[in-house]
Amino acid sequence: MNTPITVIELLAAYQSEQLSPDGFLTQKLAEARADERNCWIESISDAQLDSFLANLKGKSPKDLPLFGVPFAIKDNIDLAGLPTTAGCKDYAYQPESSAYVVQALINAGAVPLGKTNLDQFATGLVGTRSPWGAVKNSFNDAYISGGSSSGSAVTVATGQVCFSLGTDTAGSGRVPAAFNNILGMKATKGMVSCTGLVPACKSLDCITLFAHTTDDLNLLLDIAGHYDETDCYARPNPESNHATAYHPENALTGRKIGVPAPEQLAFFGNDSAKALFTAALDKLKTQGVELVEIDFEPFAQAALLLYEGPWVAERYAAIETFFEADSSRCLPVIETIIGGAQGKTAVDAFKAIYQLQAYKVQCDAILSTVDSVVIPTAGTIYTIDEVNADPIKLNSNVGYYTNFMNLLDYAAIALPAGIQTTGLPFGITLFGPAWSDRKLLSFGGAWQQSLGVPLGATNAPLPALEPSAATQEGWVELAVCGAHLEGLPLNVQLLERGARLVKATHTSAHYKLYALAGGPPFRPGLIRSEGAGSAIEVEVWTLPQTALGSFLQGIPQPLGLGKVELADGAWVTSFICEGYAVETAEEITQYGGWRRYMAEKS
Incomplete structure (x- = not known):
């Protein structure tokens, strides 16, 4: 059989007994030790691998969701048994325990193969700022791999591991994904615990995930995204952003980006x-x-605050004692950047905070008008020699589209988007407000399937998406057009029954929409009209058939469930309205949907 590249493929191979963890992980560890791209700082020992394998004995993927899955850890994240260097040999220490997220992954059956190279102290987007050497791009050794999570990205792109952990303060979990044709998930700040991370900017840092598919990222986020009460910046994940919200099939249809x-x-x-x-x-x-x-x-202006404003002082604070004792132990470019924090004042910090908040108000208002935003992950890529000749300016160019993301508290996913004429990958990023992670995964899954590019630098074909609930027995699709739409007051009635959003779309051009009397909550009535109707915005959700009865009981007169024709000709179960209700209702067909009507009304 072909060597599995993705998490899902590997778990299936284990379950069918086509592969064994002993043989597969021994092979992968040998590949890591033979790597010639400067990806690794240190790998686990044979004895450590034996210990991890012993923990898998008598178990299977049915018992452990990441049974025997190899992964890599950026070396500013603690792994018990190996030193943490943060890319600086003189800074190295031996952690007593693994980082919270690392331990959660190990408890789920994943096996860490070692610690990966990075831009020193996670300061850089290029992957060249390391005493262990520049990490070489997985497509062309002469080019940068992207940083600071350089080694983590390249180990995934080359198939040495199925997934890896990186970090992201200014784009480090997204730029390397773009430069190596893989996916980078920068989840909402606080969703993935940062306990056990050497901070870059503690108030902004995110531990991120690199993988090949959105199905893999969705599974990994289930495990990595557990709330950690010991992390003072952690935030509980809301119900609307749980795994049930992940549904990539046709997820882009009808969306505004x-x-x-x-x-x-x-x-x-x-x-x-x-x-x-x-x-x-x-x-x-x-x-x-x-x-x-x-x-x-306003997004671009907010980005400038990260390095030109006082936030660079957070990088100084993270290693203050080490830096003040002898700053020359840092690489010269890192010494220059972090040393730039000296002289920044509390007054500077508060002024910048006020300015950032003003930008956030503007940016949030823009985001509220769309489902997400699409941007290049990076506008260009450079050779290693080019970056070494002009390290600060070219690094700044690479971060043009990334530096604002954590400052503004947004979630983002970096996606492959084709190959340049140079033979190097290009990528796009979809981003949205905090807690839009599952929505972005859905969009990303639909995008990746539409593009169909091979995985990383392996030439392995993109697998089909895992079957969704909509195609599984025991689930039913339901179209909604009013207060049950995503984010509106009654949407919780769907979420609490485990419903998942399939797509945003329209009805056929044979319907009229009315604002019914009464409320709150205010409700629309959808009525078919063959001769003088219009297409009305709807969302299609899927929910367990066992939950449909309780949902139906909560629907008041004059509403009920019936069949509605969608724009593609399909008929689905939906809310319909008794004809008598329109006598006291306001026709709002001209608005094209409930959201626009409510926005105008407010």
Whole structure:
């Protein structure tokens, strides 16, 4: 059989007994030790591997959701038994325990093969700032791999591990994904615990996930995203962002996705990257997406605060004692960047906080008009020699689209988007507000299937998405058009029954919409009208058939459940309205949907 690349494929191979953890993990550890791209700082020993294998004895994927899955850990995240260096030999220490998220993954059956190379103290987006050498791009050794999570990304792209942990303060969990044709998930701040992480900027840091598919990321986020009460920046994940919200099939259809105005895009002279981004926008349109031009300026201005403002003082605070004792133990470029924090004042910090909040109000307002925003993950890529010749300016160019994300408290997923004329990967990022992680995974899954590029640098084909609830026995699809829409007051009635969003779409052009009397909550009535109707915005959800009865009991007159025709000709179960109700109702068909009507009314 072909060597499994993804988590899901490997678990299936174990379950069918086509592979054994002993043989597969021994092979993967040998590959890690033979790596020539400077990916690894240290791998586990044979004795440590034997210990992990012993913990799997007598168990299977039915017992452990990550049974025998090899992964890599960025070396600013603690793993008991190996030193943590943060990319600086003089800083190294031996942790007493593993980081919270590392231990959670190990408890689920995953096996860490070692610690990966990074830009020193996670300061950089290039992957060249390490005494262990520059991590080489998985497609071309002459090019940068992206940083700071360079080694973690390349180990996934080359198939040495099935997934890896990185971190992201300014883009480190997304840029390396773009440069190596894999996926990078920067979940909402606080969703994945940072206990056991050497901080870069503690108030902004995220531990991130690299993998090949959204199915893998969804599974990993279930395990890695547990709330850690010992992390003062952790936040409980809301019900609406649990695994039940992940549903990639047709997820892009009917969505509004923002895109920066053309004059606000920057590709730094890379015409191939520019052409691929244009092609990505065209591809989104073919998936039923409505692209909405947005003003990217407040996002770009917020990004400048990360390094030009006082947040660089957080990097200083993270290693203050070590830095003050002898800053020359850092690489010169790191010494320059972190040393720039000296002289920053509390007054500077508060002024920047006020400015950031002003930008956030603007940016949040823009995000509220769309389902997500699409941007290039990076506008261009450079050779290692080019970056070494001009390390700060070119690093800044790479971060043009990434530095604002954690400052503004957004979630993001980096996705492959084709190969440049140089033979190097190009990527896009979809981002949205905090706790939109599962929605972004759904969008990303639909996008990746539409593109169909091979996995990483392995040439392995992209597997089909895992079967969704909508295609499984015991589930029923339900179209909603009013207060049960995502984010509206009665949506919780679907979520508490385990419902999942399938897609946003429209009815056929044969319906009228009415605002019914009464409320709150205010409700619409949808009535079929063959001759003078219109297409009305709806969402299709899927929920367990066992939950349909209790849902139906809560529907008041004059509403009920019946069949509604969608724009693609399919008929699905939906809310319908008794005809007599329109006598006291306001016709709102002209608004095209309940959201627009309620927005106008408010």
